[in-house]
Amino acid sequence: MPALAVTKRRAKKAPRAVSETAAPKIEVPTERTAEAPKKPTTLTLLDFFPQEESQQTRVSRFFTELRAGRFMTTRCPKDKKLLWPPRVTCPQCHAEELDWVELPQRGHLYAFSALLAGAPLGMEADLPITVGLVDLEGVPLRLFGRLVGAPWNEIRVGQRVRVEPFDLADGRVFYRFHVEG
Numbered sequence: 001m002p003a004l005a006v007t008k009r010r011a012k013k014a015p016r017a018v019s020e021t022a023a024p025k026i027e028v029p030t031e032r033t034a035e036a037p038k039k040p041t042t043l044t045l046l047d048f049f050p051q052e053e054s055q056q057t058r059v060s061r062f063f064t065e066l067r068a069g070r071f072m073t074t075r076c077p078k079d080k081k082l083l084w085p086p087r088v089t090c091p092q093c094h095a096e097e098l099d100w101v102e103l104p105q106r107g108h109l110y111a112f113s114a115l116l117a118g119a120p121l122g123m124e125a126d127l128p129i130t131v132g133l134v135d136l137e138g139v140p141l142r143l144f145g146r147l148v149g150a151p152w153n154e155i156r157v158g159q160r161v162r163v164e165p166f167d168l169a170d171g172r173v174f175y176r177f178h179v180e181g
């Protein structure tokens with residue numbers, strides 16, 4: 001059995017050498033010069049919505065509406081359940097023809113937290129990072145998101161916040177909550 005294992009391992013080596021020569025050439029920058037434009041850092045960590053276009057996702061309407069200033073989600077026409085995040089299928093009755101409905105853009109802060117040190121990789125420059133749970137007015141939704149508009153140590157539970165769309169450096173759009181003074 002050990003002999004067989006050794007044989008298998010050796011047999012694998014040969015094709016790997018072939019595939020290495022056939023692999024597409026990848027350019028690796030050897031030296032960073034002072035003139036070289038800095039590429040914006042692309043964060044993939046905690047990126048739950050990497051695709052926003054209609055060719056990529058059936059909830060692309062959420063992003064196009066958000067860009068136009070409307071905060072939307074889906075609701076099941078059968079059981080009237082308000083779904084968050086926007087979905088293509090009702091998790092309760094499996095209906096696939098869901099309605100798009102506009103959500104209120106104001107709410108109250110249910111809870112919040114601030115990250116002052118130990119940021120995830122690539123987010124060090126963003127410290128302090130403040131995030132919170134927001135109860136939207138008039139609907140049974142408690143949403144998570146980043147809080148902006150006030151220093152973390154001036155934010156209070158119960159404070160009013162509003163949805164704020166913002167443009168990402170890579171061309172996408174997303175939302176955050178702006179604390180109202």
Ligand SMILES: [Zn+2]
Pocket residue numbers: 076077078079080081090091092093094095
């Ligand atoms: Zn349903």
